[in-house]
Amino acid sequence: MAVPTANLATFKIPQITNEPMKTYAPGTAERAGLQATLKELRAQAPLDIPCVVNGQEVRTGIVDKQVMPHEHKSVLCTYHNADEALVAKAIDGALAAKKNWANTPFNDRAAIFLKAADLISTKYRYKIMAATMLGQGKNAWQAEIDSAAELIDFFRFGVKFAEELYAVQPAENSAFTWNRTEYRPLEGFVFAVSPFNFTAIGGNLAGAPVLMGNVCVWKPAPAATLSSYIVYDILREAGLPAGVIQFIPGPAPEVVGQVLKHPEFAALHFTGSTHVFRKLWKDIGNNIENYKSYPRIVGETGGKNFHMVHKSANVKSVVQNTIRSSFEYQGQKCSACSRCYYPDNLWPEIKAGLIETHARILQGGVDEFQNFMGPVINQFSFDKIKSYIDWAKSDKESEIIAGGSYDDSVGYFVQPTIIVTTNPKSKTMTEEIFGPVVTIYVYKAEEYEQTLELVANSSMYALTGSLFSQDRYATIVGANALRDAAGNFYINDKSTGAVVGQQPFGGGRASGTNDKAGSAAILSRFVSPRSIKESFVDLEDFVYPSNLV
Template sequence: MLRGTTVGARSTLRLAARAATAAYKTRPAPLPLRSLSVSFLSYRTHHLYSTMANPQLGLFTIPAVENEPMKSYAPGSPERAALQAALAEMQAQAPFHVPIVINGEQIKTGKVAQQLNPSDKSVLCTYEEADVALLNKAIDGALKARAAWEAMPFADRAAIFLKAADLLSQKYRYKVMAATMLGQGKNAWQAEIDAAAELADFWRFNAQYAQDVYKQQPIKNAPGNWNRVEYRSLEGFILAVSPFNFTAIGGNLGSAPAIMGNVVVWKPAPAAILSNYLVLEILHEAGLPKGVLQFIPGDAPTLVGAAIDSPDFAGLHFTGSTAVFKKLWKDIAMNVDKYKNYPRVVGETGGKNMHMVHKSADPRQVVLQTIRSAFEYQGQKCSACSRAYIPDNLWPEIKAGLIAEAKRIKVGPVTDFTNFVTPVINQFAFDKIKGFIEYAKAAKDAEIISGGTYDDSKGYFIQPTIIVTTNPAFKTLTDEIFGPVLTIYVYPADQFDETCALADKTSPYALTCALFATDRQALVHGANLLRHAAGNFYLNDKSTGAVVGQQPFGGSRASGTNDKAGAAMNLLRWVSARAIKENFLPLPDFLYPSNHQ
């Protein structure tokens, strides 16, 4: 029986339903889906806003997306020559100057700071620093751009980011990589992973995920009704606060909310200014309206504090330290009465990631995977392996392997492609990491078996360092270091369960974890024991290297809100759904069938 209808109305509905069925069966054949080109959601999602100004004339599906192919940069390869040329050109033209960008207008304040090249401490670029007045101007401009941006059909919004991905991967690939290498201290391979492949992947896969979100519609319609759901942008602006270590993260923190129709105020990290500015220029060249993404470098506490104090603050998209994120969460909570809605708070923060090794593991693979995870990009990845738990039956072989392989690591500037380890980001990071190494040197319950040296006379270079401790609560086992320092705890091989429990409670973080074993039951058992120890869990693989479209990335506990960058889960955080029910038939009476005698 139909809910909410009278007995008389039911027969009317049945006749209408039969007529509708007959009309449906005799309808013209639809165009095949493969003949269409960007997403069907345009009409359903945006027709109420933009039918007159932007008529929807087709049901669209975006082109199939794939991960950006990786280039090798091997000796003699054309990509190596092109990247070396881009590096040489950028070094010759430096220092560059980066403005504040509000509504597409380049603004200079006279208050200028510097981004250094950590390989040699030279000035890569200078940049303008915004004040609160300019921040408020950026917020106002973003809010004015919001209605038109949200109303733009999704096909056109998606096309902007798909075009940006193509521009990045072809026209601007080596320029953005050079800025990432020189400014953020990445070697060629790490820059390729980040500034070329991952950023292009974010832009392409976010278009696919957005389409998938919009396709989520009610599965039932009662006769005489049509049910549908709109995925509206959030009321207000999104604040994106990005880190230094990934150009791709900077590009994604602003563009993920934007593709869902939001406007964004972007506060880039001081040590990633040049590469982030190039990302903004690519997006504008691809057609992003000027006020949708405002670029506001400057003092983080001042600008971020003022942004979350605005009544129009609608959400925070953050990657950075746990301490800063916790403070921002508290500040947002204190301001909750002034906001129009409860702000969305999405954060990816710190990690104290581990390799857990079972007694059945392949020692050679443990060595190679651990060296790469702990020391690639100098351990300046939130996913880097910072601690390892090794069973005593494998320790002699693994120890010898780690020492031998660490000796093969070359340390030096990014322009020498043979260097596996390049500089840490700045003097503050250098001094912090140096302090951990000196602490281990002075400790009676720890031993440095490899590395332990450092040099900041020219650039900020730290030799990959391996510490072994007998203390399961040793400082370098518990505290986030964010540098090329690995700490190992050797445990009795028959105490795997107890060691998993120990490792799980040693750190407040839960970002990445790798489990090594050749025994399948050990993999199953260990994965269960460590179920909540990481948001990204690896079996017989290193703890780094999540790929957009393959491993959605994020952790819980002190590591963040686990909203999974590179997945539809993240995009759902930037929309507010509106369920719409449309009735086609009049209600004959207000009485229920049960009211009749």
């Protein structure tokens, strides 16, 4: 079927603002609605999740399980893994769908994403939240932030930023000419690899390039299969044509191997571990002569995010922001605070505040709304975090002042753990843990500038960081010293919580390519501009005026 390309007006999109957050406070309709949906989803489990290739559900029989991490004997869904033949079919199908999708006018592509956002905001809000809570171990507040508000914002603001990008046109036109720029989708297909920790990230990894007219092969994280499938299904209901996104859960070697050897591979859109991202980058480089174009590589990986505190800081704010940033969603945010630098003049008061506040943290099942914390995602993560806690217990330079216990008998529960070290380059101060463990180094208050250098240069990562100070000159000095240490920098605020349309997200160094999710910058990575010059007056003679005698 030929897709019409007539453009009969310059359309103006609806006004875009951030999705309002619901509170899920006691007695509210939204709490009752979410609780009912959680019970309903539990009753339906285990659900059966297929691959979807060319709009057709495919059940390969190569089945894995997604369990509930707070009750790991409970299976939330089973899902079918793609094999090599199905991955090849998915790539071929995406390429076959490309022409019609690339020729679909922007207003029609935009309408699909705006409708999907509205569907999430209304019809599917509780369903996608319940899947994120039960499958990925989030409490109601974290699920609302992620799978509802942020995903909605990604889709709506993506449309807004795309409109702005398309409007960037040449500033000058010579006499009798018209210059213009079109933002073509990339030649080939985009490969999206999404993580477990944010449902919204999965939606954006596939959605951002597709909004710009690309086709996408999407490999969701095993531990986020159900919520990812719901996102995909919502896009289908919103009108996304078959084949534009191919949904292929599957083991990395089979999926990645097929993708990276294909000559039409055009871009990688990735969020995950630094190790995996570097491996993919190397594999792409090793295949570079096989590709039709140089693939775009867009990725966000790990972090070793910091809170740096000046002697003038507000102690209560430091304590509350550190607890929230370090332990919300069990420290499994790329932006979670993992290392703190506190001045010795404030340390006794900060220490007392941390211990008192830590004692108020409730941890348990995700459908018990009083719990601030839940489980970590799986056995591998549990064992890794446990090993760091055990190391700290045996390290002569480290002291655990709160937490330090763990239990995986029912769910993968790790108690929020606060370590104090006398070595600013200790194992837990420098290595990414990705769990509810924060390490503190107490410095001499008069050595502020030396400690800033330590903060700025003691990590391979540069994702997020915070500076707490009530002294404006100290704030200026700190902001300058830490300029390259974080792609998202916060002053008197925690290192987590970037909002689409407010703080574009991404970092440098080993943390990724810093292409800023939630901005027009990342959309520009998935287009290939074409400059067009049209002349209205014919050239009469090739001779230059300077040639005349």
